Amino acid sequence: xxxxxxxxxxxxxxxxxxxxxxxxxxxxxxxxxxxxxxxxxxxxxxxxxxxxxxxxxxxxxxxxxxxxxxxxxxxxxxxxxxxxxxxxxxxxxxxxxxxxxxxxxxxxxxxxxxxxxxxxxxxxxxxxxxxxxxxxxxxxxxxxxxxxxxxxxxxxxxxxxxxxxxxxxxxxxxxxxxxxxxxxxxxxxxxxxxxxxxxxxxxxxxxxxxxxxxxxxxxxxxxxxxxxxxxxxxxxxxxxxxxxxxxxxxxxxxxxxxxxxxxxxxxxxxxxxxxxxxxxxxxxxxxxxxxxxxxxxxxxxxxxxxxxxxxxxxxxxxxxxxxxxxxxxxxxxxxxxxxxxxxxxxxxxxxxxxxxxxxxxxxxxxxxxxxxxxxxxxxxxxxxxxxxxxxxxxxxxxxxxxxxxxxxxxxx
Amino acid sequence: xxxxxxxxxxxxxxxxxxxxxxxxxxxxxxxxxxxxxxxxxxxxxxxxxxxxxxxxxxxxxxxxxxxxxxxxxxxxxxxxxxxxxxxxxxxx
Numbered sequence: 093x094x095x096x097x098x099x100x101x102x103x104x105x106x107x108x109x110x111x112x113x114x115x116x117x118x119x120x121x122x123x124x125x126x127x128x129x130x131x132x133x134x135x136x137x138x139x140x141x142x143x144x145x146x147x148x149x150x151x152x153x154x155x156x157x158x159x160x161x162x163x164x165x166x167x168x169x170x171x172x173x174x175x176x177x178x179x180x181x182x183x184x185x186x187x188x189x190x191x192x193x194x195x196x197x198x199x200x201x202x203x204x205x206x207x208x209x210x211x212x213x214x215x216x217x218x219x220x221x222x223x224x225x226x227x228x229x230x231x232x233x234x235x236x237x238x239x240x241x242x243x244x245x246x247x248x249x250x251x252x253x254x255x256x257x258x259x260x261x262x263x264x265x266x267x268x269x270x271x272x273x274x275x276x277x278x279x280x281x282x283x284x285x286x287x288x289x290x291x292x293x294x295x296x297x298x299x300x301x302x303x304x305x306x307x308x309x310x311x312x313x314x315x316x317x318x319x320x321x322x323x324x325x326x327x328x329x330x331x332x333x334x335x336x337x338x339x340x341x342x343x344x345x346x347x348x349x350x351x352x353x354x355x356x357x358x359x360x361x362x363x364x365x366x367x368x369x370x371x372x373x374x375x376x377x378x379x380x381x382x383x384x385x386x387x388x389x390x391x392x393x394x395x396x397x398x399x400x401x402x403x404x405x406x407x408x409x410x411x412x413x414x415x416x417x418x419x420x421x422x423x424x425x426x427x428x429x430x431x432x433x434x435x436x437x438x439x440x441x442x443x444x445x446x447x448x449x450x451x452x453x454x455x456x457x458x459x460x461x462x463x464x465x466x467x468x469x470x471x472x473x474x475x476x477x478x479x480x481x482x483x484x485x486x487x488x489x490x491x492x493x494x495x496x497x498x499x500x501x502x503x504x
Numbered sequence: 505x506x507x508x509x510x511x512x513x514x515x516x517x518x519x520x521x522x523x524x525x526x527x528x529x530x531x532x533x534x535x536x537x538x539x540x541x542x543x544x545x546x547x548x549x550x551x552x553x554x555x556x557x558x559x560x561x562x563x564x565x566x567x568x569x570x571x572x573x574x575x576x577x578x579x580x581x582x583x584x585x586x587x588x589x590x591x592x593x594x595x596x
Contacts, residue, residue, distance in 0.1 A: 105559070285511075398561070
């Protein structure tokens, strides 16, 4: 059913080709490996008409995903709503604002379900029986859930100071969770070493070239759902910088395939002030990332001090004419509430970062009121409730007069 | 002599050894010592100008040398040095 469109893994730095195996680093220069497609073969099979006949999942773009066989994991993932956000737009001064809402991505409520579906389908192709990841939350949830349905063993490595709720939401699916003393970057470094030691498919290490490609579907969907158009602006949260880079790639690919009315899309990156190494590099007009030693922000899912795709993200932002901003924790919380109150969407702290950044970018005059703008909401607020202050509601007895007293004369 | 942990991608140069010993008072000297024992290894870790390649991270006893003094970072006999490919995390 699916002839492979993948030619090889190719080093992004020196261009050396590698076989389609569980590899992620170039032996010559340590550059990251990326999937190389035969775009002529893709163009011969993938058309807008063909896409439109397929089920509404991320796999409707399967020729642009790095599998050699039909997918076997996460078959119903993706194709989340792109919602017109007029009330939020009014508050911010925008007349053509959309939210791409992956806070309702199936099955674990974040865009990680896209990348994990690709990574675990690939893991099965490659014959892995156990998968693993380093994560603080969303990726852990998704790997554990998908491993359960795929019948794969799963190891999840987390920092040892995570909240119980997040650990529980990974353990429920049966993964073995191991806490590691240290920060997220420490866990990541350990996982890089473990990849050498065990024959496990580490979704964000040795399966990374495949895994990261799953993020492109978020970008494809935006373009299709806008009626095969590219927006003038996309605001993207950044941790490693991978999502922004892959959304940029999705724009390039659809442009190259002639699927879209192109407009030069500006990519804007959003980070938290307590961990904004990519935004800091963009501000210096540089690709040279200065790592942050001790990330400090409520947006824990974005707290990567040493973002490996920061180099590419900074380059993509600056090449597009976009910008990057780093917002405070107070702005994040305010933006989470604003999105909830205007659009009925409860996003996690990372979504608060996106909306706060959007607000800042509009205020700086970088987005004009009528320009088509998309804000990327990638995770669900029920996972990061500790970031918000609980306010106890007023309590009354079940008598109408008590409510009347509470509300006062304005409601009489 | 400090202990240096070698990643898979460099083990062809170290005859398959996961750990090797290297002398030197700084990271720069340790790399020079590695090069004399395992010719070719420096070019894989450092670029033409001699600086650490963009996608290589070096840790001295779990501390990233970019937070220390880069190639000038002092090395003790008891230190464990890790050469780790820069990989991104699980998040966006």
